[in-house]
Structures are given as C-alpha cells and as structure tokens.
Amino acid sequence: MPQLGFLHGRAWAALLGQLRRPPGAVCIGAVRSHSQDFDIAGHFDPMIPDAECVKIMCEILSGLQLGDFLIKMSWKDVRHEMVAKRGLAPEVADRIGDYVQCHGGVSLVEDMLQDPELSRNKQALEGLGDLKLLFDYLTLFGIAEKISFDLSLARGLDYYTGVIYEAVLLQTPAQAGEEPLNVGSVAAGGRYDGLVGMFDPKGHTVPCVGLSIGVERIFSIVEQRMKTFGEKIRTTETQVFVATPQKNFLRERLKLIAELWDAGIKAELMYKNNPKLLTQLHYSEDMGIPLVVIIGEQELKEGFIKLRSVASREEVAIKRENLVAEIQKRLSES
C-alpha cells in the first residue's frame, strides 16, 4: 500500500531540504501549485550536486512506488553545450550522437572513449569530461541503470544550462481487466546557472541545480491506480486507535490516549461520548491504522487492556503498565 500520507511528511521534507542540506548551499524550496522543488545553489566542484539531485529524484520515485521509471537525459541539450559553448565541431558531436543512439545508457561514455577518433580529439574528450564525471557519480550512487539518453527530449525552458533530465514512468504490461495507466513525465530537473544572477541587482551569479516533482500528475496516477487495483492510501500517520465497547467510558479513553501521546505515540479516538465499537473498528480499518487498544469495564477492573492488530484481527490482553512498551515494540518491528 503506497503511504502517501507518510511520504508527504517525510519525502517532501527531504525534498525541501529538511533532511539533507548540503554544506554551504542554500536550499530554495518553492511550493507551487503543481509541483514541488528541491534545489542546491552555490559554487561547488563539478557534477557533485547534479548527481545528488538525480539520486534524490530516484529516491522519491522509488519511495512513491509508482512502478518502474527511467531518467532520460536530453541529448539535444548536451550536444548544444558541446558545440556552442565548448566549441566542439558539429561533426564530432554527431559522431557522439551516433553512440547515444546505439547505447543510450551509462556505459556510453566508456564506449566512446574506446573510439580512436573520439579519444584522440581533445575537444571531444573535454566535452565528454563532465558527462563522464556525472555518470561516474551516478554509478557510485547505484542508480546508473535508471539513466538513459533521449534523442527526442529537448529543454522546454531556456534557463537550463547543462544536463537536463526528466523522469518517465514506464508502462507496465496491462493485466486482464486492467485499465492502461497513463504514464509519462513525472519529474524534471537540470542546471540553471544563469537564472539567479538575472534577478540580482549586482549581477552576482549563483550556480543552481534542481528538480521539480509533478505532484498533481503523481496524485492523479496514484488515484487511477487506486481505482484499478482497489488500493487504499493512508491519509494519516495514526499508529493507535483508542476504542471502547462501553458506554460512559470517555474519561478512561482520554486518560489512556494522553498516556500514549505523552509517550510520543500517534493516537486518536472518536470525539463522541458513546461511539459504537463496530464504528470504531471499521474506522481503524478504513484509515489503515495498524493497532487498536480497547478498554472496557472488565479490563479496567483487572488492570488489562486489549491490544488488537487491525490486519490479523488478533486481540491479546496486555497489562496496562506494559501497554506503551508493547505498542512501541510492535511499531518498531513493523
């Protein structure tokens, strides 16, 4: 079950630089209506932040469990960089393009360096240098097999300077009775070294690299998948639901939930004096809350609490004084 609620809290926080802030870098976390961004700004050694951005893109897409994906790099933009900015002869660039067309993956740079014509050309070697560096780092990050070149991809925005990439979901083979999923681009990024300087009154340049996640696009894919597979998405992080079969047991529930809250456990209850037990259990199932504690008159008298696993519907009696420890144990195991 994809836990979007969870990822919303954690993965987006990572995205916006809460979890890993690079040394000396400024993280520009822009919340737009359709996408969410992560950027690394500052002067650093080549391709290190670029590789981290691609890694983060992979982590987010893997974490969201949207299915298989590829990160496609735009060959047209790389060619433009080589020819217009590094002065590589167009025919040499096109020879590189031939390799791109044949291979398209990370091994491509190594293959090209074996080509006598390219490896003897100083400009070609220089032009390939950054790309080789980036692919080296992506290999060290264990994501090389996710990368391929795309001959048709071209930058949509003029402000990109350097490698531009786009993540596309791969179509999974349709199962019987399954609606085909709408796949396509779900994230994009690249380097934009000139943009910040354009807005600086003194024209100071701030090299930047970043990525955008297509939040609405991803939500609609997840929604479509939910419809097709009848999957559920957790919208809360609640770990424990506090229930009772008893009338007039609100005070006991409140006391118990305060104990859980104070122990850092995410718990909730129904804001009703006398909710029905079935309603409480159904709610816990619907919301994907893993544990329910049930307190009644007998339990109260005997100093026990019932702990129910929502998935297995198994119930065990736990001594009240051991309840918090038992819950913490179960949560850490799952």
Added chain:
Amino acid sequence: MPQLGFLHGRAWAALLGQLRRPPGAVCIGAVRSHSQDFDIAGHFDPMIPDAECVKIMCEILSGLQLGDFLIKMSWKDVRHEMVAKRGLAPEVADRIGDYVQCHGGVSLVEDMLQDPELSRNKQALEGLGDLKLLFDYLTLFGIAEKISFDLSLARGLDYYTGVIYEAVLLQTPAQAGEEPLNVGSVAAGGRYDGLVGMFDPKGHTVPCVGLSIGVERIFSIVEQRMKTFGEKIRTTETQVFVATPQKNFLRERLKLIAELWDAGIKAELMYKNNPKLLTQLHYSEDMGIPLVVIIGEQELKEGFIKLRSVASREEVAIKRENLVAEIQKRLSES
C-alpha cells in the same frame, strides 16, 4: 539545545493534522505569514476537540522549550456566554466572577459547586457545565495546572463563540548580565462555530475549534535567547557527516554516503573534491551534526571506517560492514 529544525518538521506536521487526525474531522491547516494553525471542524460531543486543542497547544510549547507558560482563559467571554446566551442572571455570573478572581485555576469549578447559592441555581449549574467538562478533560490530559482564568483578557475577534484561550510565556527571573526576555502571548485559540457557515452559500454550519501558534513571535524569542545564552539552533536534521582527510577521495565518500542514504540515514558531505579535514569537522560541529564518519586510504585498505562523536570528539574504528548497524544503534540510543 532547542531543535527548531526538528520541530519544524515534526511538531508543525502534528499541528497541521498529519500526526493525529480526528475521526470524521476536517483539518484546516492554514499557513499564514505570522502564525501556523491547527483546527478541528465537525459536529462532535461537547468539549472533546476543545480539550485536545488545548493539549496540543501545551505539547507544542513544551516541545519548543521556551520556558514556563500558562494558558489563560478569558473570563469576560465566558461571562458573556453565560449571561447573553444561556440567560444567567448577571449577579449570579458576577458571583462566579468572584470565584474566578480568587482561584483562577481548574479547582475553581469544584469550589463553585460547593457554594450553596451557586449549586442551587439551575442556570448557574448549566452555565458551569461545559466549563466543568472542559476542566475534567484537561485534568485527564494532565495539563490542568497550566490553565488559569484571566479577568483582563478579552477576545480580539468577534468570530469566537465559547471558551477562548491564550498561551503566555512566564518571565523567568533574570540572571546576572542577562537581558530580560520579552515575554507575552505566543499562541491563541478558541471555538468559532459560526465562521464557516458565513461563507457557505447554503449557510450550513460547521462547528470549529482551533489554535494559532505565533511563529514569528516564537522565532524572535528563540533568537533573543540565542543571543543571551549563546545557544545554537540546529537547522538541519543531518545525522552523519561523511568526511575524509585524504585528497582524491570523493568517489569513496560518494559510495559511502549512498550506503547511508539507502539505509535511511540522513547524511551529507562537502561538494568539493578535496575539502580540508578541519573544515569538515568544524562544519559538523557548527551544524550540530552528532556523528562523523571518516574514511581515508588506510581505513579503505583495512576495511575499517572511523566513527567520530562530535560532542565527545572520541573516535573509534568500525568494520565497514558493521558501520550502518553501529550508526543506527547510536542514533536510537541518543
């Protein structure tokens, strides 16, 4: 050391309903420029969501470690509710006011119920009913001692309906050489049952209760305290910094950090090919990162990594294959 970075991720997420979403309730998380809100909307049994809001206010203020605080309830508004809405005779309300003036805390309701004149008055009993309920729940939540009535406090906003409360920081006795801290209101909340209906075309009412945290006010208090006490605030959640004393060791650092990232450990490194070891260690200290792993040529040859505790500056050699487990153990212990 107050960990605002941490709370920003966790406590505000709690605030905005990620951690505990009440059954059937809609959480309205409004991000304004100066404050951050938590609200519970929906039809529920009396005073249960109200008590939870006050509890959340206490949890946030305790978590922020701003010093001692009180939650003051506005007597004027409670009196107005009793007289104008429940038809209590003004002189009976003022007799209740005498109690409020004398006691002001949670025991007040019990004291009033001992007063023959009040306990024989049906309207007074009714008027006190909700207040008694709220105070009962706050006692069960273990926060009764944080509550007091304030005779001077009056609602600033007309849309409140019912109990209104405000959290004030208490002045701590000034130490020698210490600038007095600016204290005062840092959070406020209450019930506003009429507001949503005013914006609904069909006039459907949606009872609401909520609270606002004065984020900018709290930030300026924390800043002032930092200046006075020379305290530091962590602005990242980074758990491990990956360092090297060696030149040309970027690839080894990247490989190592990818291992940590893939294990869910929050790690960072310098985006430089050859950073100085001292720079890397200073950075870790400045940022309050608890652990540093140090990899050099010798460690690489012998299959060990140095693990440094930033606080104690102690370093131990750990077998590379045990590094992730050892880091996770240390992090779970701290």
